[in-house]
Amino acid sequence: MELSLNYLYSITFYIPECIAVLVMAGILFLEIAYKKHDSKRILLKVFTIVGLIVTFGALVFNLDLPSKNIFYDAIVIDRFSVLVKIIAVIAALISYWYGLSSRDIYDSLKSEFGILIVGGLIGTMLLASANNMLTLYLGIEMLSILSYPLAAMKRLDEKSVEAGLKYALYGGLSAGIMLFGMSLIFGILGTIQFGEIAGRITTLDVTQKAILVPAFLFFFVGLGYKISCVPFHMWTPDVYEGSPIPVTAFFSVVPKIGGIAALVRVTSAFFVNENLIQYSWVAVLTLVAALTMTVGNVSALGQRSVKRMLAYSSIAQIGNILLGVLVLDSIGQQAIIFYFFGYMIMTLLAFGITAVLSDQYGNDYFDRFNGLIYRNPFMAICLIIAMLSLAGMPPLIGFVAKFNIIAAIVKKGLFGLAIIAVLNSVISLYYYMRLARLVVFKMPDSTEKLFRLSIGRQALFVSMALFILIVGIFWEDLYKFSDVTNQIKLAH
Amino acid sequence: MQHLLNWILWTPALGIIGTLLIPGKAHNTIRIWSLLVTAITFAMTILLYCQFDQAAPGMQEYFNIKFPWIEQFHIYYSLGVDGISLPMVLLTGLLFFLCILSSWTIEKSVKSYFALFLMLEASVFGVFLALDFFLFYVFWEVMLIPMFFLIGIWGGENREYAAVKFFLYTFAGSVLMLVGLIALYFQSGANSESFNILALQGGKFGDEVVTLFGTDWNFGILVFIGMFIAFAIKVPIFPFHTWLPHAHVQAPTAVSVILAGVLLKMGTYGFLRIAFPILPEAAVYFRDWIAWLGLINVIYGALCAMAQSDMKKLIAYSSVSHMGFVMLGLAAMTTQGTNGAVLQMFNHGTSTSMMFLMVGVLYERSHHRWIVRPDGTKGFGGLYTKLPIYSIVFIISMFASMGLPGLSGFISEALIFLGIYKEFTTITVLALIGLLVGAAYLLWMFKRMFFGEVIPSVAGYHDMNAREILYMAPLCITVILLGVYPAPILNIMKESVGSLVQLLAKFQ
Numbered sequence A: 001m002e003l004s005l006n007y008l009y010s011i012t013f014y015i016p017e018c019i020a021v022l023v024m025a026g027i028l029f030l031e032i033a034y035k036k037h038d039s040k041r042i043l044l045k046v047f048t049i050v051g052l053i054v055t056f057g058a059l060v061f062n063l064d065l066p067s068k069n070i071f072y073d074a075i076v077i078d079r080f081s082v083l084v085k086i087i088a089v090i091a092a093l094i095s096y097w098y099g100l101s102s103r104d105i106y107d108s109l110k111s112e113f114g115i116l117i118v119g120g121l122i123g124t125m126l127l128a129s130a131n132n133m134l135t136l137y138l139g140i141e142m143l144s145i146l147s148y149p150l151a152a153m154k155r156l157d158e159k160s161v162e163a164g165l166k167y168a169l170y171g172g173l174s175a176g177i178m179l180f181g182m183s184l185i186f187g188i189l190g191t192i193q194f195g196e197i198a199g200r201i202t203t204l205d206v207t208q209k210a211i212l213v214p215a216f217l218f219f220f221v222g223l224g225y226k227i228s229c230v231p232f233h234m235w236t237p238d239v240y241e242g243s244p245i246p247v248t249a250f251f252s253v254v255p256k257i258g259g260i261a262a263l264v265r266v267t268s269a270f271f272v273n274e275n276l277i278q279y280s281w282v283a284v285l286t287l288v289a290a291l292t293m294t295v296g297n298v299s300a301l302g303q304r305s306v307k308r309m310l311a312y313s314s315i316a317q318i319g320n321i322l323l324g325v326l327v328l329d330s331i332g333q334q335a336i337i338f339y340f341f342g343y344m345i346m347t348l349l350a351f352g353i354t355a356v357l358s359d360q361y362g363n364d365y366f367d368r369f370n371g372l373i374y375r376n377p378f379m380a381i382c383l384i385i386a387m388l389s390l391a392g393m394p395p396l397i398g399f400v401a402k403f404n405i406i407a408a409i410v411k412k413g414l415f416g417l418a419i420i421a422v423l424n425s426v427i428s429l430y431y432y433m434r435l436a437r438l439v440v441f442k443m444p445d446s447t448e449k450l451f452r453l454s455i456g457r458q459a460l461f462v463s464m465a466l467f468i469l470i471v472g473i474f475w476e477d478l479y480k481f482s483d484v485t486n487q488i489k490l491a492h
Numbered sequence B: 001m002q003h004l005l006n007w008i009l010w011t012p013a014l015g016i017i018g019t020l021l022i023p024g025k026a027h028n029t030i031r032i033w034s035l036l037v038t039a040i041t042f043a044m045t046i047l048l049y050c051q052f053d054q055a056a057p058g059m060q061e062y063f064n065i066k067f068p069w070i071e072q073f074h075i076y077y078s079l080g081v082d083g084i085s086l087p088m089v090l091l092t093g094l095l096f097f098l099c100i101l102s103s104w105t106i107e108k109s110v111k112s113y114f115a116l117f118l119m120l121e122a123s124v125f126g127v128f129l130a131l132d133f134f135l136f137y138v139f140w141e142v143m144l145i146p147m148f149f150l151i152g153i154w155g156g157e158n159r160e161y162a163a164v165k166f167f168l169y170t171f172a173g174s175v176l177m178l179v180g181l182i183a184l185y186f187q188s189g190a191n192s193e194s195f196n197i198l199a200l201q202g203g204k205f206g207d208e209v210v211t212l213f214g215t216d217w218n219f220g221i222l223v224f225i226g227m228f229i230a231f232a233i234k235v236p237i238f239p240f241h242t243w244l245p246h247a248h249v250q251a252p253t254a255v256s257v258i259l260a261g262v263l264l265k266m267g268t269y270g271f272l273r274i275a276f277p278i279l280p281e282a283a284v285y286f287r288d289w290i291a292w293l294g295l296i297n298v299i300y301g302a303l304c305a306m307a308q309s310d311m312k313k314l315i316a317y318s319s320v321s322h323m324g325f326v327m328l329g330l331a332a333m334t335t336q337g338t339n340g341a342v343l344q345m346f347n348h349g350t351s352t353s354m355m356f357l358m359v360g361v362l363y364e365r366s367h368h369r370w371i372v373r374p375d376g377t378k379g380f381g382g383l384y385t386k387l388p389i390y391s392i393v394f395i396i397s398m399f400a401s402m403g404l405p406g407l408s409g410f411i412s413e414a415l416i417f418l419g420i421y422k423e424f425t426t427i428t429v430l431a432l433i434g435l436l437v438g439a440a441y442l443l444w445m446f447k448r449m450f451f452g453e454v455i456p457s458v459a460g461y462h463d464m465n466a467r468e469i470l471y472m473a474p475l476c477i478t479v480i481l482l483g484v485y486p487a488p489i490l491n492i493m494k495e496s497v498g499s500l501v502q503l504l505a506k507f508q
Helices: A007-011 A015-033 A039-062 A078-102 A106-127 A133-151 A156-188 A194-202 A204-228 A235-241 A245-270 A275-298 A306-326 A330-361 A377-391 A397-411 A415-441 A455-473 A476-481 B004-021 B027-051 B085-105 B109-131 B133-142 B144-154 B159-187 B217-234 B245-250 B253-278 B279-285 B285-306 B311-334 B335-366 B388-402 B408-421 B424-451 B456-460 B466-484 B487-505
Strands: A068-070 A076-078 B066-069 B075-079 B208-212 B215-218
Touching: A007 B208, A015 A039, A039 A078, A039 A106, A076 A078, A076 A156, A078 A106, A078 A245, A078 A330, A078 A455, A133 A156, A133 A204, A133 A245, A133 B487, A156 A194, A156 A204, A156 A235, A194 A245, A204 A245, A204 A275, A235 A245, A235 A306, A235 B066, A245 A275, A245 A330, A245 B424, A275 A306, A275 A415, A275 B311, A306 A330, A306 A397, A330 A377, A330 A397, A330 A455, A330 A476, A377 A397, A377 A455, A377 B075, A397 A415, A397 A455, A397 B004, A397 B159, A415 B144, A415 B159, A415 B208, A476 B066, B004 B027, B004 B109, B027 B085, B027 B109, B027 B388, B066 B133, B075 B217, B075 B245, B075 B424, B085 B109, B085 B253, B085 B335, B085 B466, B109 B144, B109 B253, B109 B311, B133 B144, B133 B159, B133 B253, B144 B159, B144 B245, B144 B253, B159 B217, B159 B245, B215 B217, B217 B253, B217 B279, B245 B253, B245 B335, B253 B279, B253 B311, B253 B335, B253 B487, B279 B285, B285 B311, B285 B424, B311 B335, B311 B408, B311 B424, B335 B388, B335 B408, B335 B466, B388 B408, B388 B424, B388 B466, B408 B424, B408 B466, B466 B487
Parallel strands: none
Antiparallel strands: A068 A076, B066 B075, B208 B215
């Protein structure tokens, strides 16, 4: 058992989070100090962006530290959690950038948008390194409560307000169920520390185990809601559709990878021994993963709004990632981290381009994409690359990500699941290609060429597309970077 | 010279960059540049042919290229050539060169067209040269992307549907291959040889058992089924052929030529290179099935072709029929049969390309392809008196496709029948009926289009121009030459086919 470190010493491992908190507070102060001055916009933007970049730098610095449990085992800092946080910071940064130029985020709310994004990021960071149930719950709530106003950010639009309310109702319900599950687990096992749970499970008799299974299921409801897997996915399309696009981009990456990270940690900490409980947990995950992929993909087929289509597609992608969770080994975790990288870039690229079109037309129906290639070839090609990659076509990063996940489950001998997964990517190819088809094969409705696109954002899109392509071919380094072998730290 | 394979593979890819640098308005520059790139590539394939050691079985060490790509997964960038892939490489080089010539009349988005065309060429070479299973898969899939856009942008009226159907169908097959190749990787120990196509060969997976959906299965058979579906969709074998008529009919001429001439061969090449040598027990186990499916292809394809009134659709179904012969030759698992199959792959590549190119030539004049229009009137009539050169070239391509003695198709079909007769006598006899129907639909089409009254719309057509003669001539010469003297192709494949047949014979 590792020595618990005192608070002061713990803080030294917690610098990235501290920076993020300071950034959040700093925006608040700047907002007050510079009220009614135009210049504050620039300063605030610069401050937020620099703050996020500094957080990113601090995280990269943390990457090489040995694994540590800090704050009396409440928080764990290991390579897995730091990698997840790095991905979350990049995603937050890019969605913040989208938000700055989006018409969906009102000019008067840009600073609040920054606060909420950074706050959500902090929640995800907490979630990624949670090492007991309370920290986990704290992370989930931090993330959720800040997400509700984010969804309702476009407050003059009914849909957005509806999205916020829906999100809040679902979130409150699932958090309650999760808390109930946690209290049952605590009642039976007498601990909230993740590291002690596996050991105590072995000492239970059959009746206690029988109660523990539903307790874990209740616990899973909360996480399942955060990662929006079937059957807890109902809120996703509506919330995604209603929210402003930069917020949707944020929702589709940051909370989800936080939730998956918590799920991975819970799974690898609770279910180390082969017994009935591990078996049923894996069975539940298998069922949920297969359903999530299939329901997500099939529902995406008939959508009219691109945002909604992307919402369903992200549900399906989460199903793929769940496959990496249920193999319960470090190869699966490595595949998950790699998938996160790919998923983040692909999804953000798709949302970014959708945001541009939606700003121009006021909605994001499929026919808005007609003949995009004749109007802005660079953006069209970036979009096609994103779509092909999401569908899993080589030589793009989406293919490699799927390849790694499928390799992880085939290694375990789960051929049936592998076949379901690959057939699902065929279904997904249809709707991704539906968009690519409109972009290339249809003629534009009007000849107007303008897209209010700054050089900066064009460069961002092109570099994301290049990342998808180049890492899709030379993925060795990123794959090595995603390695978390022996790093998932159990607090014994 | 040792890097010849690299050059063959990457010259078209480098050509894409060149195309992109040329301004989009300079149509002729783009065309000439693409022609130059494909001509150089074709010249290099000829050079490869000259350097090839005909007496050596297996991969030619001299040309092998191998270096690590992804080390954790033991994935190598490894290329090689043997007697089975060389005819395909030659065919690819030749057909792409000629197709650029035949695409001269494309006026819509010229730049993207030729860039995609070169991308297609590079990926097809990649499939035929790859010796690493992962690399093979990557090229196999990449090939779909240019194909999708080529059909979807430059195709006929119903092009979108055809493009999507082609894309989804082929993708559905190949993802099953993906599971198969990952399964093979782990089953063979996940070591440095596990993605190496050559090292996997030799029947190492005959006795392994795996569990799928709660029941025990023979590992080899399971993986073979996955790969069979992937390759069968590409060939295409009945009942996976339904994408083919759409894709062929909607695609622009040059793309139809590549589709029929080269891409279909990738399916049968997959059997020869991957499915049969890696899983010989399963191949022998499914041999009867493959033979019967091949027979269905032969007869069903021919009968469907007979019922068509659209020339392109007719030729598309004739491809189904002719690829059935290849499957019969493969199912024979004898020396003559397999030699015949590989030769038929090459010969069908040339003869069907001629047919499609001839349809394209006519289409540029008439803008329709009806033999008989839907309202019952004739689409063409008396072409023979109006277009003498065209008619002669058409006759050569038609007879080559029919398998008339003296032309290339005869030799390969004869070899296939020789090979299969002792193994599956009933099937041989039934397949001969397919041959007969094959002659019938082609001759009937010829009669309806070329003889009879000259219908008014035909009167204004001009005969083939120099460019069209230029791209038909090499194919005519090849077809006649190989019909009289097939040794140039048979000799290079002899040893490689021999070792494959020996391997399969061990498991019969």
